Amino acid sequence: MISLKGIRKIYQMGEIEVKALDGVDLEIEEHEFVCIMGASGSGKSTLMNIIGCLDRPSEGSYTLDGSDVSSLTSRELADIRNRKVGFVFQTFNLLPRMTAHRNVELPLIYAGNNDKERKKKTALALEKVELSDRAKHKPNEMSGGQRQRVAIARALVNDPSIIFADEPTGNLDSRTGLAIMALFQKLHREGATIVMVTHEMDIALHAQRIIHLKDGKIIGDERVKKSRDAEAEFLAVADLDHDNLSDAISKHE
Amino acid sequence: MNITEGLRQSLDVIRGNKVRSFLTMLGINFGVGCLIAISVVGLAFRDSVNSEMGRYGSTLLWVQTNWRAYASNESRIYMSGRDKKYFESALPGMISIESIFDANYTVSYQGNTTKTTVMGVEPAHFDMFSVHMEQGRLFMDDDLINKRAVCILRPDIAATLFEDEDPLGKMITINDRNFKVIGITERMGQGFISDGSDNNTIFVSQDYVATRIWGGRDIRYWFLIMKFDILENVDLAQERITHYLNSKYGKLRGEERFQIERLDTYVGMVDKILNIITVLVLVIAIISIVVGGLGIMNIMLVAVTERTREIGIRMAIGATSRDILVQFVIESISLCLLGGGTGIIFGASLAAIACAILKWKFMISLSIVLGALFISTSIGLIFGIYPSYKASKLMPIEALRSEV
Numbered sequence: 001m002i003s004l005k006g007i008r009k010i011y012q013m014g015e016i017e018v019k020a021l022d023g024v025d026l027e028i029e030e031h032e033f034v035c036i037m038g039a040s041g042s043g044k045s046t047l048m049n050i051i052g053c054l055d056r057p058s059e060g061s062y063t064l065d066g067s068d069v070s071s072l073t074s075r076e077l078a079d080i081r082n083r084k085v086g087f088v089f090q091t092f093n094l095l096p097r098m099t100a101h102r103n104v105e106l107p108l109i110y111a112g113n114n115d116k117e118r119k120k121k122t123a124l125a126l127e128k129v130e131l132s133d134r135a136k137h138k139p140n141e142m143s144g145g146q147r148q149r150v151a152i153a154r155a156l157v158n159d160p161s162i163i164f165a166d167e168p169t170g171n172l173d174s175r176t177g178l179a180i181m182a183l184f185q186k187l188h189r190e191g192a193t194i195v196m197v198t199h200e201m202d203i204a205l206h207a208q209r210i211i212h213l214k215d216g217k218i219i220g221d222e223r224v225k226k227s228r229d230a231e232a233e234f235l236a237v238a239d240l241d242h243d244n245l246s247d248a249i250s251k252h253e
Numbered sequence: 254m255n256i257t258e259g260l261r262q263s264l265d266v267i268r269g270n271k272v273r274s275f276l277t278m279l280g281i282n283f284g285v286g287c288l289i290a291i292s293v294v295g296l297a298f299r300d301s302v303n304s305e306m307g308r309y310g311s312t313l314l315w316v317q318t319n320w321r322a323y324a325s326n327e328s329r330i331y332m333s334g335r336d337k338k339y340f341e342s343a344l345p346g347m348i349s350i351e352s353i354f355d356a357n358y359t360v361s362y363q364g365n366t367t368k369t370t371v372m373g374v375e376p377a378h379f380d381m382f383s384v385h386m387e388q389g390r391l392f393m394d395d396d397l398i399n400k401r402a403v404c405i406l407r408p409d410i411a412a413t414l415f416e417d418e419d420p421l422g423k424m425i426t427i428n429d430r431n432f433k434v435i436g437i438t439e440r441m442g443q444g445f446i447s448d449g450s451d452n453n454t455i456f457v458s459q460d461y462v463a464t465r466i467w468g469g470r471d472i473r474y475w476f477l478i479m480k481f482d483i484l485e486n487v488d489l490a491q492e493r494i495t496h497y498l499n500s501k502y503g504k505l506r507g508e509e510r511f512q513i514e515r516l517d518t519y520v521g522m523v524d525k526i527l528n529i530i531t532v533l534v535l536v537i538a539i540i541s542i543v544v545g546g547l548g549i550m551n552i553m554l555v556a557v558t559e560r561t562r563e564i565g566i567r568m569a570i571g572a573t574s575r576d577i578l579v580q581f582v583i584e585s586i587s588l589c590l591l592g593g594g595t596g597i598i599f600g601a602s603l604a605a606i607a608c609a610i611l612k613w614k615f616m617i618s619l620s621i622v623l624g625a626l627f628i629s630t631s632i633g634l635i636f637g638i639y640p641s642y643k644a645s646k647l648m649p650i651e652a653l654r655s656e657v
Contacts (some may be wrong), residue, residue, distance in 0.1 A: 009527055031356075045276075049650050052569075053649040054568075054569055054649045054650045054653065055648075055649075074573070075572060075573050075574070075575075076569065078572060078574075078576075079571065079573075080569065081568070081569060081571045081649075082570065082571020082572075083571070086570075087569050087570065092567045093562075093565075093569070093653070094566075095563055095566060095567075097266070097269055098265070106567070107256050107570045107571050109255075110570065110571040110572050110573070110576055111571065112255075154570065155570075158571070200434040210256050246294055
């Protein structure tokens with residue numbers, strides 16, 4: 001599905017050339033759940049932006065679903081971002097003036113769907129992330145986890161074949177992070193291809209495959225023997241909290 | 254991105270930045286307001302001129318002794334009855350000809366004595382100058398045939414002479430002769446042309462003056478007014494009268510002894526003045542609109558910078574450059590239309606006040622409103638296109654990374 005060959009991304013910072021990516025070859029198949037790991041500055045976000053058609057490589061070839069991305073016009077790239085891929089960001093990137101419903105609806109507007117379709121698909125996407133009751137709320141009226149779920153609903157709404165997530169749990173506490181990971185795992189079970197960037201091993205172990213990046217090069221590509229189950233972990237943490245609380249606190253009579 | 258959606262987003266933005274949007278649209282508001290006001294007032298003015306013209310017809314021409322040509326003690330030349338007869342026979346298309354005679358006389362009623370203007374007029378006078386009666390009647394043929402000594406008073410002189418008494422049918426003395434009051438006119442309105450009378454004038458029949466006061470001598474006219482059927486005949490008349498008077502009386506030190514005036518040249522003059530005012534206001538309006546447009550452009554540039562991240566987000570979820578361009582252009586046009594729309598209301602109110610004060614008919618035409626909306630839209634487009642283009646050319650990833 002995704003095939004990268006000899007991808008380089010070079011930034012010119014005044015006199016100095018910065019090689020964000022330095023010859024990356026990578027294949028990702030349909031229905032995979034891949035994590036890209038690496039320290040800051042390793043090029044993992046750059047890699048994801050290129051795969052997600054947000055950025056263009058300086059060199060190398062990228063084939064997405066059989067079509068050569070470097071030959072596509074910016075209009076065609078926009079269409080790919082609209083229909084083929086969905087993005088989830090660390091900072092949620094919702095439009096603050098708009099309600100959850102409107103935020104989720106936005107990709108459908110750019111896709112040219114009519115009112116009726118938009119209503120139906122938006123409601124469905126919000127239902128998938130269990131936020132139907134928050135449709136009328138604006139981002140600043142919601143918690144971080146809720147905002148990220150709105151962002152996931154927005155990424156899902158056009159029924160994309162790949163979901164890209166850039167540190168989706170980075171701005172969330174670990175429990176909410178687990179809930180979000182559980183959601184990704186559920187989407188994966190339902191057939192989605194997911195490419196996620198993270199620097200936390202805990203999070204990466206929820207995927208099926210981990211790609212290590214260092215200084216713009218792939219230094220490891222491993223299968224996860226047994227992925228963690230975020231749902232179970234989340235429930236355990238939730239139960240633990242519950243038990244601990246009742247043990248630790250005695251009511252004042 | 255469709256237009257409804259673009260408008261919806263624009264309104265969101267405008268609502269989110271109320272003060273800024275208000276200040277930004279003020280320039281357009283003022284400019285469009287000026288445009289509307291001057292158009293409506295101009296229209297109302299032309300309408301009032303036209304309705305005056307309808308009353309008089311624009312085909313009036315008058316000839317009068319050119320006082321300026323004479324030295325103070327020089328004896329003046331007047332037109333004679335024969336001249337008047339010549340005009341009546343030689344000028345095609347003439348509908349009526351009228352002469353006015355006036356002089357200051359002592360008038361009195363019982364103990365009340367005063368000096369005022371007595372005007373000798375012909376029966377057509379009242380119609381020609383739109384003099385309406387408040388009480389009593391106009392001169393009738395019967396009065397003329399029987400050479401009755403009758404007069405019509407303007408309201409102020411009636412009040413001076415009669416105070417609370419009813420003047421109708423009473424006898425007043427003008428220059429030692431008795432005249433019977435047969436009518437009182439309405440107060441004078443503000444007509445476009447005047448016969449030179451005021452609210453203290455007394456009208457008497459010119460025929461009576463000629464035969465009784467002047468004792469049958471040939472009357473001398475310093476003023477003749479003629480009405481024609483069509484403008485071409487006014488042109489012709491002007492030419493013939495000039496030629497006739499010059500060849501009969503000659504010029505005086507190179508100056509014409511008589512001056513010929515036409516109502517249509519007066520209207521043209523007033524029109525010219527209005528045109529100058531219109532141009533001035535238009536210049537102000539255009540400057541204001543252009544400055545307003547620059548303000549819009551400035552604020553749109555700010556908006557694009559402020560919302561770089563938003564642009565990035567939109568591009569990341571599938572907006573094309575065109576979508577972004579259209580969105581910002583619609584926003585800019587919405588701002589301008591808001592300014593233009595309120596400007597129409599502002600200008601129309603100004604014009605309505607002006608028309609109410611001047612007693613002109615307030616009319617606003619659809620084409621003026623559509624024109625104003627068209628101008629606003631164009632300004633929004635012209636000044637919005639550059640910032641929008643800038644926004645549309647952002648690279649998605651760079652826009653997303655922006656920290657503004």
